[in-house]
Every structure is written in C-alpha cells, then in structure tokens.
Amino acid sequence: MSSYSRAERAPWGDFPKVVRNGDLGSLTNEPEYQAAKQGDAEAALNLVERLISDDTVAQLKTLIGDDKPRIVPVLAVEAAGNNKIPAMMAVVLADRLGLEVETDIVQREKVARTGAGSDHRLAFNPTFEGEVIPGQKYIVVDDTLTMGGTIASLRGYIENNGGKVMAASVMTAHEGALDLAVKPKMLAGINEKHGPAMDAFWKETFGYGIDRLTQGEAGHLRAAPSVDAIRDRIAAARNEAVNRVGASRTATTARAGQQQSPAVKQSSGNSGEDLLQAAQEAETEQQALLESAPIEQTYQQTLALYVQAKHDQVERIEDRLEQLVDRQQARLQQLQSNAPGLLSLPRTKAAWQQQQAQQQARLQTLHTRLDMVREIKEGMGIHAPKIEELATRKMRADDPELAGDWDSMREAARRHQALMRKQEQEKKQAQERERGRSQSLGLSNKPS
Numbered sequence: 034m035s036s037y038s039r040a041e042r043a044p045w046g047d048f049p050k051v052v053r054n055g056d057l058g059s060l061t062n063e064p065e066y067q068a069a070k071q072g073d074a075e076a077a078l079n080l081v082e083r084l085i086s087d088d089t090v091a092q093l094k095t096l097i098g099d100d101k102p103r104i105v106p107v108l109a110v111e112a113a114g115n116n117k118i119p120a121m122m123a124v125v126l127a128d129r130l131g132l133e134v135e136t137d138i139v140q141r142e143k144v145a146r147t148g149a150g151s152d153h154r155l156a157f158n159p160t161f162e163g164e165v166i167p168g169q170k171y172i173v174v175d176d177t178l179t180m181g182g183t184i185a186s187l188r189g190y191i192e193n194n195g196g197k198v199m200a201a202s203v204m205t206a207h208e209g210a211l212d213l214a215v216k217p218k219m220l221a222g223i224n225e226k227h228g229p230a231m232d233a234f235w236k237e238t239f240g241y242g243i244d245r246l247t248q249g250e251a252g253h254l255r256a257a258p259s260v261d262a263i264r265d266r267i268a269a270a271r272n273e274a275v276n277r278v279g280a281s282r283t284a285t286t287a288r289a290g291q292q293q294s295p296a297v298k299q300s301s302g303n304s305g306e307d308l309l310q311a312a313q314e315a316e317t318e319q320q321a322l323l324e325s326a327p328i329e330q331t332y333q334q335t336l337a338l339y340v341q342a343k344h345d346q347v348e349r350i351e352d353r354l355e356q357l358v359d360r361q362q363a364r365l366q367q368l369q370s371n372a373p374g375l376l377s378l379p380r381t382k383a384a385w386q387q388q389q390a391q392q393q394a395r396l397q398t399l400h401t402r403l404d405m406v407r408e409i410k411e412g413m414g415i416h417a418p419k420i421e422e423l424a425t426r427k428m429r430a431d432d433p434e435l436a437g438d439w440d441s442m443r444e445a446a447r448r449h450q451a452l453m454r455k456q457e458q459e460k461k462q463a464q465e466r467e468r469g470r471s472q473s474l475g476l477s478n479k480p481s
Contacts, residue, residue: 040182041189041244045214048188049096050201052176052202054089058415059177059205069118077117081125081204089202090129093172096200102170103135105191107183109159113197121367122204124407126174138163138191151180151253155263156270158186167195178206181213181247189245197257215251230260238267271418307310354403361396368392 060066063084069077075301108118123134161183173187190199201213214363223231232243232256242252257263261274368389373382 039240040160040186041193042185042241043189043192044245045345048198048214049182050211051181051206051213052089052092052096052200053178053204053206053208054084054086054204057177057179057205057207057210060084069121070116072117073096074117074121077121078124081118081121084204085122085129087127090126093126093130093200093202095183097130097172099169100170101132101200102172102199103133103166103281104130104172104174104311105135105138105158105187107140107175108136108138109140109183116176116479119174122174122176122202125171126202132172137181138165138187148453152266152270153273154180154182155253156248156267158182159389161187161190165194165196166193166392168197169195170197170199173198174200174203175201178203180249181210185213185247188396189241200417210249213247213249215244215246215248219248219255223251226255227257227260231263231288234260234264314369351406352382354406358396358399358403361399365389365392 039192060080063080065076065080066320067072069080103175104123106123109116110122120136126132127134138161141162171191173191175184175185178184184201191198198344220243225227235241235243235246235254243254246254256262257266373385
C-alpha cells in the first residue's frame with residue numbers, strides 16, 4: 034500500500050477531445066509568459082485575452098450547448114510560483130461564454146510537474162480538495178496539456194464527488210495528445226505484454242486501474258519491458274523527489290546554522306581561511322543554482338519542441354505510406370480492369386496472373402508497413418520513452434551549447450548538494466566536539 038496521497042480518477046465514458054487554443058510550446062516566447070507563470074495575474078490576463086481564439090470559444094459552445102457549466106481552472110503552486118494562466122483563462126472564457134468561474138476546488142499539494150519527465154508525472158499525480166456541487170456540470174481548464182494526468186485527476190475528483198465534467202480546454206497542447214481516454218487497443222496491448230500484473234500493480238500503488246489512465250500515460254506502460262521496470266521507475270522518481278526535498282532542507286538548515294551560530298562556525302574547521310573558502314564555494318554554487326532555472330526551462334522547452342518534431346516525423350511517414358497504398362490500389366484496379374479476354378493466349382493469361390499476384394503482394398506489404406507505423410504511433414505516442422530518447426539525442430547534436438549548459442547546471446546542483454551535506458556533517462562534528470569539551474570541563478571542575 035502506497036503512503037503517498039492518491040489522485041482520483043473516473044471512468045472515461047464518452048469524454049470528448051480536449052479543446053486546445055494553440056500548439057505545444059507556443060506560449061513560451063510570449064512577453065507575459067514568465068511573469069504569468071510566476072504569479073503575475075495582470076500579465077496572465079493580458080496573455081490570455083490577446084491569444085484566446087474565437088475558434089476555441091466556438092468549440093466549447095458546441096460542446097456545452099444550452100448547459101451552464103462552471104469553469105474550473107487548475108489552481109496549482111508550481112516551482113516558479115503560483116501559475117496564474119489557468120485562472121485567467123477561466124476568467125476570459127467565462128466572460129465570453131456567459132458562465133461562472135469555480136474557485137473553491139484547488140490542488141492540494143505542489144507536485145512540480147511543469148518541465149518534469151514522464152516518470153515523475155506517472156509517479157506524482159495531483160490531488161484536489163474543495164466543494165463539488167452535486168449534479169453541477171463543469172469545464173476544466175489548464176495552461177498546458179502534456180500527458181493529461183492533471184486534467185484526468187481533477188476530472189476524477191469532480192466526478193467522484195457528484196459533479197460532471199463536460200469538457201476540458203488548454204492554452205497549448207500537441208494535437209496528438211488531445212484524445213485523453215485510453216483506447217481499448219492500448220489496454221489490450223498492455224494486457225498482452227504484461228498480463229494482469231500491470232493492472233494489479235497500478236491499483237495497489239495508485240488506487241485505480243489502467244482503464245482510467247490517459248492514452249499518453251498508458252503508452253509508457255505498454256512500452257515498458259516489464260512490470261518490474263515500471264515499478265522501479267516509479268520508485269526511482271519518488272526517491273529522487275524525496276532527495277531533492279531533503280537536500281533543500283539540508284541547505285536551508287546549513288545556511289541558518291552558519292548565520293546563527295558563529296561559535297560553531299569557528300570550531301568547524303582548522304582555520305578561518307578554510308571557512309572563508311567554504312563560504313565562497315557555497316555562494317558560487319548557490320548562484321549557479323539560482324541561474325539554473327532559465328537554463329532548465331529553456332532545455333525542457335527545447336526538448337518539447339524536438340519531441341513534437343519526432344512525433345510529426347512519424348505522422349509524415351504514415352501519410353506517405355497511405356499515399357503509396359492508394360497508388361498501389363489504383364494500379365491493381367487498373368490491372369484488373371485490363372484482364373485478358375476469354376480468347377487470349379494462355380501465355381498472356383499467365384503473365385497477367387503473375388503480374389496481378391505481384392501487385393497484390395506489394396499492396397499487402399504496404400498495408401503491413403502502414404499498420405506497423407500506426408501501431409508505433411498509437412502505442413508509443415508523443416510521450417513515449419523512445420521518442421523522448423531520439424528527440425534528446427537530436428537536440429543535443431543540434432544545440433551542444435544548450436546541452437553543455439544543462440549538464441553544467443546539473444553538475445553544479447550535485448556539487449552544491451554535496452557541499453551542503455559536508456557542511457552539515459562538519460557542523461554536527463563540531464557540536465559533538467563542543468559537547469565533549471563541556472563535559473570534560475565539568476568533570477575537571479568537580480570538587481575532589
């Protein structure tokens with residue numbers, strides 16, 4: 034049984050495709066984006082008002098008809114601050130659709146999913162709290178759709194508490210990620226590869242079955258070599274998150290100790306010069322961490338564009354194969370329309386039959402290849418580890434400077450954590466030595 038808080042999911046039913054306003058990554062270059070993600074409501078409102086399209090509004094009008102759903106934004110605290118884009122998107126849509134915004138339903142904890150990898154997203158789905166009005170209909174809105182876990186979890190919370198989510202809309206997403214509901218073919222592929230063990234593991238760990246996953250999430254399960262591999266990835270992602278929190282707390286404790294206990298600092302090293310050098314190193318590493326945020330954001334945004342490019346490449350291959358199939362079918366139909374007559378020579382008939390067999394074999398080969406490409410596209414999806422691996426490789430080859438900055442930033446973070454652990458250890462050792470000296474002085478001062 035997992036000790037982590039569990040997100041809620043609900044059966045998909047006939048849930049419609051998510052309505053997107055723009056392509057994945059299209060917000061990142063907007064002048065208001067950074068401020069909006071970090072909690073500037075005015076910047077977020079200006080961003081959404083300028084970019085929200087009439088087509089997005091029209092699609093939502095079609096989905097809701099004469100109903101009056103309440104619009105629920107994903108109100109979350111992210112690593113960069115309180116992201117205001119979903120809230121302002123709800124305000125703008127409510128104004129244009131004549132609806133009301135629901136602000137009582139909020140995300141319970143910070144899971145830091147923006148820019149996170151697929152394993153972290155699988156391991157940490159957000160949970161929500163707040164009053165759901167029984168029988169009330171809702172529209173869920175968020176700034177970006179990646180694997181769809183956040184929208185699926187918010188929808189699950191609302192529906193499991195008596196509400197009904199009619200639709201969802203986001204500012205940006207890849208077109209291939211809009212159909213959230215996991216497809217029967219995907220579930221069959223998971224069961225065929227892993228048997229019932231994957232569903233049992235997911236129910237034990239997360240409290241719901243694989244039939245309530247999104248298509249993007251399920252693609253990772255089918256691509257995994259085994260249930261144990263997924264189990265290890267989930268555990269590793271959770272351990273990494275715990276270590277990050279622990280390192281952050283250790284760094285905070287060490288800095289507080291350095292500021293409040295000068296006597297301890299003086300006794301924790303062999304000389305003041307050593308302490309000065311350690312302080313300078315800490316300052317340098319801390320500055321590197323502060324500067325790492327834009328590097329990490331740029332890296333993740335660039336990677337997202339390359340992932341999209343790789344997915345688009347698969348789609349182009351599918352289109353080309355479909356064209357080849359159409360041409361081959363046309364050739365075969367033309368050949369069949371020119372079949373030899375009853376009075377044709379046996380040699381002519383034999384040549385025609387051989388040619389027909391060749392054309393049919395070629396058509397069958399094209400169909401097989403097309404089915405394979407479609408299976409790759411559907412089974413792996415835009416969020417598949419293989420797609421991400423290929424995209425990462427290509428991005429690093431095309432932009433070695435950004436890759437180098439990313440590697441340097443990660444190395445600086447590791448060095449900083451190591452330094453903080455070392456300073457914490459030295460602090461504890463100094464405290465133990467101080468206690469030992471105090472006890473020795475106490476014993477020597479006792480009357481004989």
